[in-house]
Amino acid sequence: xxxxxxxxxxxxxxxxxxxxxxxxxxxxxxxxxxxxxxxxxxxxxxxxxxxxxxxxxxxxxxxxxxxxxxxxxxxxxxxxxxxxxxxxxxxxxxxxxxxxxxxxxxxxxxxxxxxxxxxxxxxxxxxxxxxxxxxxxxxxxxxxxxxxxxxxxxxxxxxxxxxxxxxxxxxxxxxxxxxxxxxxxxxxxxxxxxxxxxxxxxxxxxxxxxxxxxxxxxxxxxxxxxxxxxxxxxxxxxxxxxxxxxxxxxxxxxxxxx
Ligand code: ADP
Ligand code: MG
Numbered sequence: 001x002x003x004x005x006x007x008x009x010x011x012x013x014x015x016x017x018x019x020x021x022x023x024x025x026x027x028x029x030x031x032x033x034x035x036x037x038x039x040x041x042x043x044x045x046x047x048x049x050x051x052x053x054x055x056x057x058x059x060x061x062x063x064x065x066x067x068x069x070x071x072x073x074x075x076x077x078x079x080x081x082x083x084x085x086x087x088x089x090x091x092x093x094x095x096x097x098x099x100x101x102x103x104x105x106x107x108x109x110x111x112x113x114x115x116x117x118x119x120x121x122x123x124x125x126x127x128x129x130x131x132x133x134x135x136x137x138x139x140x141x142x143x144x145x146x147x148x149x150x151x152x153x154x155x156x157x158x159x160x161x162x163x164x165x166x167x168x169x170x171x172x173x174x175x176x177x178x179x180x181x182x183x184x185x186x187x188x189x190x191x192x193x194x195x196x197x198x199x200x201x202x203x204x205x206x207x208x209x210x211x212x213x214x215x216x217x218x219x220x221x222x223x224x225x226x227x228x229x230x231x232x233x234x235x236x237x238x239x240x241x242x243x244x245x246x247x248x249x250x251x252x253x254x255x256x257x258x
Pocket of ligand 1: 009011012013014015016017018019045168169170191192193194195197198199201
């Protein structure tokens with residue numbers, strides 16, 4: 001059964017796109033078919049993370065200049081992306097977005113749909129969360145980020161279920177984890193400030209593929225396990241590594257996304 005999850009945050013720059021794209025890669029490595037919808041239609045960047053040159057974008061589909069299957073692009077393994085388009089043609093209305101995504105999902109089948117939402121509390125985010133089974137709240141351990149994330153949580157109270165909080169850009173000093181959980185809810189992954197992350201984005205190769213053994217990847221695996229409800233084990237060897245779902249017998253080539 002298809003599961004749709006929105007990745008939301010109060011502020012921009014918290015790490016939503018990074019987390020969405022790498023979560024997608026991990027789920028794909030487990031053999032799931034994943035669609036990443038770049039809902040940040042007014043500030044697109046999923047395609048940049050994957051080093052993708054988009055031929056058609058969600059904007060084109062909404063304008064009727066391409067078909068649903070044209071806008072869904074395979075980026076790696078079983079990860080597919082609907083790019084929002086780097087160039088802004090015009091503002092997309094939430095209803096148009098909602099209809100377009102539903103139309104795309106009626107023609108193709110996925111296990112997971114991850115919606116990379118725009119920051120803040122605009123109508124687009126509410127629409128995305130309403131379309132989803134649950135949402136992840138990404139925040140940085142700074143008071144401004146926590147307060148803004150709290151606002152999102154309040155607005156979503158009647159629209160969706162919070163799966164958990166992903167704390168990103170965690171430094172040695174900062175707000176206490178316990179205090180954050182009191183305000184936002186359970187922290188299901190805690191990702192450190194990691195200079196390899198901007199590097200991976202510039203390289204166009206997903207972080208978890210490039211850095212299979214870091215704390216960041218371990219935390220992203222934790223997140224993927226939580227989202228999928230299955231324990232994910234990593235088999236990392238010098239030149240060969242792959243992910244699999246414990247107890248599952250899946251083809252290693254497919255699982256490694258190569
Ligand atoms: P958002 O989608 O929430 O606006 P991004 O995923 O685009 O945020 O991340 C914003 C910037 O922060 C990017 O340049 C990214 O490389 C960087 N970044 C994200 N997470 C981390 C981290 N844990 N450590 C260091 N840099 C990070
Ligand atoms: Mg983003």
